[in-house]
Amino acid sequence: MTKRKAEKQQSAAPLSAFAARKARQQQAQNVTATKVEAPVEPVAEPPSKRPRTSPEGEEQSNANVTESPSRNTRSKTQQVSSPLATTTGQPKKATRSQVAETQPQESNEKEETQLESLENDASEGPDEMNEDEVASVVGDADGYESPAETPAELQNFPLSKARLYKNNIVYADDNTLCIRIKEKMNLALMGQYDLWVKRGVVSLMGAKLHPSQRVYRVYAPSTHSLPIIKCVSGVDGEAEVEIKSCNSGLARLRDLSPLYQKIWNGENTTADKLTLKGAFKDSRRSFSVLYTSSDDHLNRHLRPLHLDKKWSASMRALSQRQGRLRVLVCGPKASGKSTFSRYLLNHVLSPAPETENGFINTDGVAFLDLDPGQPEFGPMGQVSLAHLRSPFFGPPFTHSSLHNSRDGKILRSHFIGATSPKEDPDHYALATMDLLEQYQTLLAHHPQCPLIVNYPGWIFGQGLEVATWLVKYLGLSDVVYMSEKGPTEVVEPLAFAANEARVPMTILPSQPTDFVSRSSAQLRSMQIQSYFHASHSTSITNPLWSDMPLSRTRPIGVNYDGHKQGILGIMALGSQINPIMLRQILEGAIVGVVAIESRTAITGSSDSSNGAASSGVEDGTDSNADEMDMDSEEPDVQTSSPFSIDASIVRTPEGLPYLFTGSGSCTPLSPKASNCLGLALVRSVDATSKKIELSTPIPSSRIRESIEQGHELVLVRGQIDNPNWAISEEYYSARAAERRYQQSCIRAKKSGESTDEQAQREQTLALLRDRTRRASQVPWMTVVEDNSKLQRESAARREKSLWKLRKKAYPGSESETDW
Incomplete structure (x- = not known):
């Protein structure tokens, strides 16, 4: 996408030290000789795979979230580390340095000042309050994203x-x-x-x-x-x-x-x-x-979403393929692959009553999302095939789930357990092949259903091998590469594979946006948090989101042992762990809920026992809660096979069924006989009642349907980002409630109220402050108050900071080592 004419006319920030010197030399020629020119600030070089931590960033390691100071409020620094603690157990005291809050009698002038401050904080939306500034997370896993000042x-x-x-x-x-x-x-x-x-x-x-x-x-x-x-x-x-x-x-x-x-x-x-x-x-x-x-009163970095002329021409040409469209969109990271795929999807799904060639799309569009780091229609850590029937207008965190959606549904998905395919390329390739077979099944019912394949920025090494394999054997109609700058080490093999398969290859310019307000890691956190708080109903068209912290929602209790065992086992991808440590790595983690359609999903197991285990899934921890107990016989384990299920499951001291297959590292479940239903957050493991408490947006009807089909459930612990956002939800929710009530108290006092009403408000405010205090004392989170000048200046810099995307696509760069 090229820059618009209006943008070209504006003076942009130099992109390199050479460009900076040249621009300042030209500026010096237009000023008088007596005017002293400001010293040139060198542009920071692209960071290495893990950027160096700045002085203020050293305090924010482990995904620290720093709140900027506002008027009449103290600046607090919330430090969040992983792994996530259970939100239902007895919390431990965290070390903190906190000054007790007092409520002195304020003058009318101070009340007006405080009311003005709170009203300014509530300037974001119809009912929004700006409680904190967004801190720039230093040390993003993407390597070549770094904070940059906004010109x-x-x-x-x-x-x-x-x-x-x-x-x-x-x-x-x-x-x-x-x-x-x-x-x-x-x-x-x-x-x-x-x-x-x-x-x-x-x-x-x-x-x-x-x-x-x-x-x-x-x-x-x-x-x-x-x-x-x-x-x-x-x-x-x-x-x-x-x-x-x-x-x-x-x-x-x-x-x-x-x-x-x-x-x-x-x-x-x-x-x-x-x-x-x-x-x-x-x-x-x-x-x-x-x-x-x-x-914009908040002075944010806003840009319009315009299509490059080459993008528009390519979309028109691709749409002419009609139901024969099979396009693979690939390219380096931050080149606009997701944006182009979303635009192309909406273009093909446009509900036009008539078209130039008389073609009307009634079979929808199949969207094969192979990017586990930033997927379009689901949470991170999985690849999926979606069947869509309506355009989507919004970023991925606005449609992070398609459960019970009228606009489309996920036909099949596989839990990769990582944000990068390079963690296990073989499993990634097998999952891709299985999704392609699912698309062939879809064509039997919808023969005019086009296919859009969104490939990740993993374009070097094995990633290039997988991409060329898709070009050769997928039966594509087109290949779109999103970078005119190469590199030739990638473009030439793709072009050669496309030429062999007789598939036209189109090379388009990448997107020009260099500055964004959220990094890739932050967008992943937003998307998975949206996933856990979204709800879909068949009676409404659009999803709804709940602002209740997960710690206050009712968990789902799953029996992991006994005659009502609801899960077959628990897997941990990666190296083999000591069974004693399974509970520690499981509590507070994000797991994939995978339905095993056949025992062949587990390497070496026999397929003769394909029955489902008795389900012991129930809502809540109360013994009187209704249980989803499906009548089914216990599966007959084949003891004759040396790779039987019993031989692969080891019971931990808590009785957890640790499922491990492989040598050295755990072999993932076979994609041909498994399907990921969604993600769940493990709240706690109760060794007394032999239950695991889960928070999950997966509809109970889908779990029930899977069990009725004879499928068994396995919880898979992957290597995706720790849910640090879930630790601090209760704290931020308590602070938001406290500040909103403070605002109402000040307005009520200004308008005049009785002494009894003021006393009642003070009691309520004290309870809200106590809730905030207790929420700040959860494990793995420390609230440190710091109102120093250094902290205020650091918060002011963070408020103005943006993320600069450094696009590199040549051998030896971060894009090759960190895709």
Whole structure:
């Protein structure tokens, strides 16, 4: 994607020390000789695989989250380390240095100052409060992402071509905005909204939307480039669309993690104030119209999501394949593979009533996601095949699950247990082959279903071998490589394989965005946190999110021993561990819930016993809770085989069934006879009742259906990121509740209330403070108060920092060693 003309006209930051010196020399020629030029600051070299830790970053190792100081509040540093502690056991005291909070009598002037501070903190959205600043995590596993200061010149960037006036506003209120957009004009919005096309044709994220009764949910956070609503054609040269506020609950996740703060619309912009005339004084929608990035009161790094001309031409050519489309999208990391795949998916799924060639897509689109690090329709650590029937407008964390979704479903997925395929290339290749066979089964019922393959940035070594194998034997119609800069060591083998398979190969430019507000590790945390807090219902079209911490939700109790044993065994991918340590590595970990369709999924086991074990899964830890007890006979274990199940399972001192097969390292389950149902968080292991407490968004109906089909369940512990976000959820939730109540207390005191009411409010506030104190004393988390000048300056730098993506794709670079 090339930069827009307006962006080229602005002065951008130098990309190298040579470019910096050249730019400053040109600047020096235009100034007087008496003016002293500022010294040139050298641009930091690309970091190594693990970047060096800065002085302020040394305090934040182990995924530390630092809160920036605000007015009348002290700065607190929350240190989170792994592994995650159980959230249901008795917490241990953590070392902390905390000053007791006091409530002195405040003057009216101080009350007004504090009220103004709290109101400024609540400037992010309709009901949002900015509790913390997002800390830049130093030492990201991706290696070549590093914090970089935002150039001041980048803040004023054009976003919309169209402007709102009275003559193109059809109607507007505090919840809805109906406007007319002229042809070839566009409009940028930030936030969450429902879009209804009433007249004309508009384009949005690759999809062409025609007039219909369908309403589309759009998510436009600041973490990604903003989607643009563009008028393609219309009646009398104009298209008419209705934009309506929505409340999905996703914005409330800001109370659980700082990563979700300051990503939605803030205060009303100039366009919002124009359309809100006549509404209530404090009316605010869940979206805002932005003309330029300077309209954003939070001064964030905002960019429009525009297609490069070569991208658009390639999508039009690929869509001509119709049901014969089989395209592999590959390229280096941070080259725009996911963005191109999402655009192409929406373009093929555009619900056009008529097309130029008369083709209407009624079979949907198959999306083969082979990127376990940043998947599109699921949590990290797995590869999947999805069958989709409707466009998706939003980043991956807005559709991290397709359970009970009307727009599509996951046909089959496999738990890789890592964010990179290089951890076990053989298992990754077997999983890919099985998903391809599943696609062939899909074609039997939907013969005109295209296929889009999203390949990860693993393009060197064995990754290149897997990619060339896919090109040769997948029966592709096209190969798209997302980088015009090579390297030749990758492009030539791919081109040779495509030539042998007689498949055309298209090379497109990579995306130009160099600065992002979230690193890859942070986006993974946001996506998996969204996955665990999302819920789908058959009665509603769009998902809903809950802001209740996982520690306050009711867990699922699974019997791991006895006659009602609900799981067959527990696997730990990687090197063999001592069975005594299984409980320690299991508690607080993310595990894959894998259904074994046949005993052949376990290496060397016999397939003659294919029955399901008795299920002992029940909701909650209460003995009176309803159990999901499926009547089934105990499987007959083949003792004649030297690789029987009993020989592979070792009981730990707690009675946990440790399932290990292989020599030295654990052999993963065979993809041909297994299917990953989803992920679960292990809350605790109760050795007394022989139960494992799990938190999982997997619908109970899907687990029940799998058991009824005779499948057995295995919990697989992988090597994905530790869920540090789950440790601090209760703490951030308690602080959010405390600050909201403080705001209501100050307003009530200002408006005048009785002494009894004030006393009751003080008691409630004391209880909320006690909850915050107890939440800060959980294991593996320390809250340290520091209001020093160094800490305040460090927080101010973090507030302005962005992540610079250093794209390297040549042998010996980080992209080869860390894909």
